[in-house]
Amino acid sequence: MAANFWASSHYKQLLEQEEVDVVLSPDKEKGLTLEEFKLIKMHMSNYIAKLAQSIKVRQRVVATAITYMRRVYTRKSMTEYDPRLLAPTCLYLASKAEESTFQARLLVFYIKKQYNDEKYRFEIKDILEMEMKVLEALNYYLVVYHPYRPLSQLLQDAGMTELTQLSWGLVNDTYKMDFILMYPPYMIALACIYIASVLKEKDTTAWFEELRADMNVVKNISMELLDFYDSQKIITEERISAALHKLALKP
Amino acid sequence: MAVAVPGQLNLDESPSWGSRSVDCFEKLEQIGEGTYGQVFMAREIKTGEIVALKKIRMDNEREGFPITAIREIKILKKLHHDNVIKLKEIVTSPGPEKDDNGKLDGNKYKGSIYMVFEYMDHDLTGLSDRPGMRFTVPQIKCYMRQLLTGLHYCHVNQVLHRDIKGSNLLIDNEGNLKLADFGLARSFSNDHNGNLTNRVITLWYRPPELLLGTTKYGPAVDMWSVGCIFAELLHGKPILPGKNEPEQLNKIFELCGAPDEVNWPGVSKIPWYNNFKPSRPMKRRVREVFKHFDRHALELLERMLTLDPSQRISAKDALDAEYFWNDPLPCDPKSLPKYESSHEFQTKKKRQQQRQHEEAAKRQKLQHPQQHARLPPIQQAGQVHPQLRPGPNQPMLNSQPPVVAGPSHHYGKPRGPSGGPNRYQQGGNPGGGYNPARGGQGGGYNSGPYPPQGRGAPYTASGMPGPGPRGGGSGYGVGGPNYSQGGPYRGSDGGRGSNMISGNRNQQYNSWQQ
Structure with missing residues (x-):
């Protein structure tokens, strides 16, 4: 929303991988591994996307909500901020910040529809309470930049608009990881264009060269994303439940 | 907040998260x-x-x-x-x-x-409503330029303020003016595609396109409000004090003429145009009504109070207007007099007390009290006469306004283009005894209820339909920051004063544009 990413708090708050991949001590004490930590965040990103689909809000709201959630978990533990409550709350807050509001009771309704598991059950009051905690944890910085806008601009510039659908989908998938906390959005967009062009066997070498973007970063993002697609095949519901179960244990 | 050098994280930011009590x-x-x-x-x-x-x-x-x-x-x-x-x-x-x-x-x-x-010590309404308060022309120029500079910055950053009015313009004792109360503000995208609510901006400052029901609009809405404030500062009282929306439109038409496809192409397609279309022809009378304004002021005002939003002057162009670059130049904010703190909330309260007091006196003496009028700017293009300001210890409550120019004044004759400070003479207050019934307007830090007549919340938080890209971002660039980080976001100070050569005028507020 802001006119200038480089002057934004989003830019100023970009983190290093080592800062993002930290399991905070309350969670560590419960035996949560880094892998499980990432797994839960991925699962909750999917959960946010599913809820958003039922409520019918824009993709941008989903992206902002996931970003909020991931930011919160760089500062707060899952023990303190139950992921099953934080995820829908972030969606609720993001809907306000992105001007696509829906009512809290609608959210609660779809949460119930989505999961029979009572561990996922929350009332309006819980959401509103958590909303305040999220706002504080985010230090009221609510503006998030996403790769979608640069993506379309870049594709237009490259004259490769036929890659839009594929690369757009790839951008959606980047939210299953913490890229948005670590890289400027246009870099993420470039990586997705890069993967899409390789998959569709388009030669983009000249275009990328002309951009003078840091290709090392672009390739790093691309490799990580591709690794993720490989590893995702072995992710099962059981592993996620096991990880969430650990959080419920007394330390 | 400091802007970090590209490639570096901003480490000035407070490391502790969560808010204080x-x-x-x-x-x-x-x-x-x-x-x-x-x-x-x-x-x-x-x-x-x-x-x-x-x-x-x-x-x-x-x-x-x-x-x-x-x-x-x-x-x-x-x-x-x-x-x-x-x-x-x-x-x-x-x-x-x-x-x-x-x-x-x-x-x-x-x-x-x-x-x-x-x-901030004051808001503009509170300050100008002080008994006996008169602004000088350089002072008005100084406030107007700061208002436009701040607003231009908002517009460049794709923010519409949507509630520009005197009580939302805060002024400190250094003479700095700041836009406040962004409770109604919204981001906008340049294509104006989003459907935005037309129930914004305090009625008296609301532009015709909103009153006619448009939901696609841009920065021009704020510029109309600026025009109203500008005229109000020069005229000494609000220029379009409508009681309700139809009356507001009518007042606008009476002053600016009736809109038609000639002066406002596309106006007939605006939702409520046919409901409000005046039955009789109406001529534009801005120059006639405000003939006591000086030439450059009138020129600028004409361009602000343009019916067609697409032809209305932008904040950037307004800053380039002759008005700000001709004698008397806007003064340095720091040179402005310091006043005892006044916010509309307080002056309103004081006025209420004063009214009660006067009414009590009236009952006793059956004598009509003289209510204070907001006075137009003083005639000399210099500093405020010190004796015009109430001293810091002067009791405010019962003081009658020191009548300086008197309410029964001549309209200043339009002066020739002879230059010199004298042609900035302003007429007196033709109405006199004006009582600004500003019920319902909030103070500068507030999101005041609007429109002033206080009907139900015109702005529902929930229903803002319309997908589409909101708040476009043009700042993305490949290969590193592509904007100038050097220029601190300022344009309102530095180089002000009579030594200013007109050649450097653009540098002042262009440094942070892309």
Whole structure:
């Protein structure tokens, strides 16, 4: 929303991988591994996307909500901020910040529809309470930049608009990881264009060269994303439940 | 907040997350009242610094944190400019329901949130409503230029203020003017595709396109309000004080002529045009009504009060107007006189007390009290006469306005283009005895209820339909920051004064444009 990413708090708050991949001590004490930590965040990103689909809000709201959630978990533990409550709350807050509001009771309704598991059950009051905690944890910085806008601009510039659908989908998938906390959005967009062009066997070498973007970063993002697609095949519901179960244990 | 060098993280940012408690501040006095809470002057206990606390009430909020507050915070967090109020931090106070252990966290959403702003001594309405207050022409130019500079910055950053009015323009004792109350502000995209609500801007300052029901609009809406304020400063009273929307439109048409496809192409397609289309022909009378304004002021005003929003002058072009670059030049804010603190909330209260007092006197003497009129600018293009200002200890309550120019004044004859300060003479207040019934307008830190006649909330937080890209971003660039970080976001100071050569005028406020 802001006119200038480089002057934004989003830019100023970009983190290093080592800062993002930290399991905070309350969670560590419960035996949560880094892998499980990432797994839960991925699962909750999917959960946010599913809820958003039922409520019918824009993709941008989903992206902002996931970003909020991931930011919160760089500062707060899952023990303190139950992921099953934080995820829908972030969606609720993001809907306000992105001007696509829906009512809290609608959210609660779809949460119930989505999961029979009572561990996922929350009332309006819980959401509103958590909303305040999220706002504080985010230090009221609510503006998030996403790769979608640069993506379309870049594709237009490259004259490769036929890659839009594929690369757009790839951008959606980047939210299953913490890229948005670590890289400027246009870099993420470039990586997705890069993967899409390789998959569709388009030669983009000249275009990328002309951009003078840091290709090392672009390739790093691309490799990580591709690794993720490989590893995702072995992710099962059981592993996620096991990880969430650990959080419920007394330390 | 410092802008980090590209490639570096900003390490100045406070490392601690989460907000402080409002107990860090000692409330001194209420200085404003708005729809979503009160505004207090307060002192930070640790530092002694005076701040303004704007309360965001959280009880009775069925939808949690109010979206209006979210908009305001989001916008204020990204605007950093000398002419935009600075949000220092956000503090919380626990709700009324503490649990037995004194644990506060649980009920935080039922407590209150306060936005902490830098403290400003006055708002423009409060200041100009002071008995005997008269602004000089350089002073008006100085305020107008700051207003336009701040607004231009907002517009470049794709923010519409949507409630520009005197009580939202705060002025400190250094003469700095800052835009405040972004409770109605919104981001916009340049293509104007979003459907925005037309129920914004206090009625008297609301542009014709909104009154005619358009939902696609841009920065021009703010510029209409600026025009109204500009004329008000020169004229000495609000120029379009409509009581309701039809009357407001009618007043606009009476002054600016009736809109048609010639002066406003496309106007007939605006939703309510046919309902409000005047039955008789109406001529534009801006030049006639304000013939006592000087030539350059009138020229600028004409371009601000242009019916067709697409032809209305932008903030950037207004800053380039001859008005600001001809004698007398805008003065240095620091050279402006210091006044005892005045906010509309307070002056209103004082006026109420004064009225009561006068009415009591009237009952005794059956004598008609003279109400104070807001006076047009004083005639000399110099500094304010010191004797015109009420001294800091002068009691405000019962003082009759020192009549300086007298209400029974000549309209200044339009002067020839002879130059020199004298041609800036302004006429007196033709109406006299004007009583600005400003009921319902909020103070500068507030989101005041509007329109002034106080009908139901015209702005529903929930229903803002319309997908489409909101708030476009043009700042993305490949290969590194492509904007100039060097220029600090300022344009309102430096190089002001009579030594200014017109050649450098653009540099002043172009440094942060892309």
